[in-house]
Amino acid sequence: MIKASTCFPIPKHDHFSKFKATHEAFSTTIQSVQCNKGALMTENQEVFKETLFQFEDYVVEKAKRVNEALDEAVPLRHPLKIHEAMRYSLLAGGKRVRPMLCIASCELVGGEESVALPMACAIEMIHTMSLIHDDLPCMDDDDYRRGKLTNHKAFGEEIAVLAGDALLSLAFEHVAARTAGVSPERVVRAVAEMGAAVGSDGLVAGQVVDIASEGQEVDLRELEYIHVHKTAKLLEAAVVCGAIMGGGETVDVDRMRRYARCVGLLFQVVDDILDVTKSSEELGKTAGKDLKTNKATYPRLMGIEKAREFADRLVAQAKGELSHFDSSKAAPLLGLADYIANRQN
């Protein structure tokens, strides 16, 4: 299992160097959250510092909780190989952005972390399934993921297909069997939401259109379709299902859905920008791949500066959707939006 404290990479353009030595990991994120609070930052550095510490603690604690829960959700048992394969990819040290969005959303509407934890794990299982299947030779044919051999390279293609299938079905089973303290009506709503995010109107649709667009001229509308489906739909499900589990009112769930749509697209725009501005070493995966494969990306279609401006607008819009909530309660989701905007890999 990864160390929770290494989940988030260190941003390079940290303006708050006084906190850098001890709180590097989340300082860019925090900085942006604080910027929204205006006076707080300049008038009372102690309060700022304290809030900063709390936010870092929040993220570290959630990552740890999610990693422990994922570890427990897939114990090693007979047949060993499939469970080893499932655990290999599930516990390979992802950033856990999706589970955190899920838990933070639940808490924002007043729910306890525990009611969203099975859903948070389920979302990460689905995300892992999509990575395992996307890496297959018949898809992106990748040999490495998160600095390790891809699942099919480590266990064989047949096991990789089955590990993905097992993680996908476990996601639904886990939510249905393990969620406690939530009305069954809300669990059913969340299951429908999850399913829609993965299927042929969600993740799969994005992947199919992405594959079909290879070697084709793709315009901005098509690019947005691919990104919204391949990436944003699952982030949206994470947020919306978290809010449903937390007992959120429809009007709040809708607000958070809009936040999630912005953040989901933002996630992919930033990915595109990083691909052309960072080295493979910095990214932990092959950089410049999109450029080499002549893939449509935001920087390619609108230029790097316009892509950055688009990312800025998305993060502002995402935060705007949360303006209705108390800003201290919304701090984790605001912080996660900033983290996604400013991440360096």
Add this chain to the structure above:
Amino acid sequence: MIKASTCFPIPKHDHFSKFKATHEAFSTTIQSVQCNKGALMTENQEVFKETLFQFEDYVVEKAKRVNEALDEAVPLRHPLKIHEAMRYSLLAGGKRVRPMLCIASCELVGGEESVALPMACAIEMIHTMSLIHDDLPCMDDDDYRRGKLTNHKAFGEEIAVLAGDALLSLAFEHVAARTAGVSPERVVRAVAEMGAAVGSDGLVAGQVVDIASEGQEVDLRELEYIHVHKTAKLLEAAVVCGAIMGGGETVDVDRMRRYARCVGLLFQVVDDILDVTKSSEELGKTAGKDLKTNKATYPRLMGIEKAREFADRLVAQAKGELSHFDSSKAAPLLGLADYIANRQN
């Protein structure tokens, strides 16, 4: 879409030739159901004939309903290719044994067909997903299924993987979004049951152990493990989830689970027997494949006669589990057990 009336093949050893011309399709099944009713068959042929007609009608009607519901569940839409691929395999003319078991179980405990129909479709989606993924080059590498090119041969491997993923997630979404007239608590229970049937303790476990056993000496215990997981678990979920949706009491759901376990294993024992006793033409798929690949089967491990006796015991045990129910109400499930025992392909 297939014609519902062609779903069930014509058994070769039909003892009731007077009904053969007009009611060939299900006569072997009916014959066995009637055998259980003793006097009814010899004393009152008219009553028998009437019951026979009703049973055939039941099965034809259910197959039609399931095919229509499956057709509606996956309409053709953007992105076209993935929906074509999903429909290609889902509407390829399977026998619909699993959906029928699901609906018959719902009705046995007093539920309306409509409350089990989304679940019946979901079980068939999962079954179809397992066939698509099992046929992949990295798995069984089959070119034909149900007399048509396999999904990856028709659409490419990447689409076949994604079509399976989409069908699997749609199964859960469909149950959660489309089930009406059932308490959410029961829907949640059924979703957990479905998930457990597919995952690394269900279908996937069976497939993994099956793959690992290739070229190995397999004993009866291991063979039963493979069959129970690869085949019986999903049939069990079909029956149990049908009973849950129908409002079944725990004691009845448990009885039906035991019935389903027998029927599920029976299904595979009969499959093994057919592989060594039928021609490829009769089966609609390659016969003698198990023998050629030196695969462990019941006839190979215990001889053909003992395998037949085992099948007889399983069907008797399955029916015994339903003896608590009114036999006229249980007729569809009794009939389906006989059909599975006596099917010729």
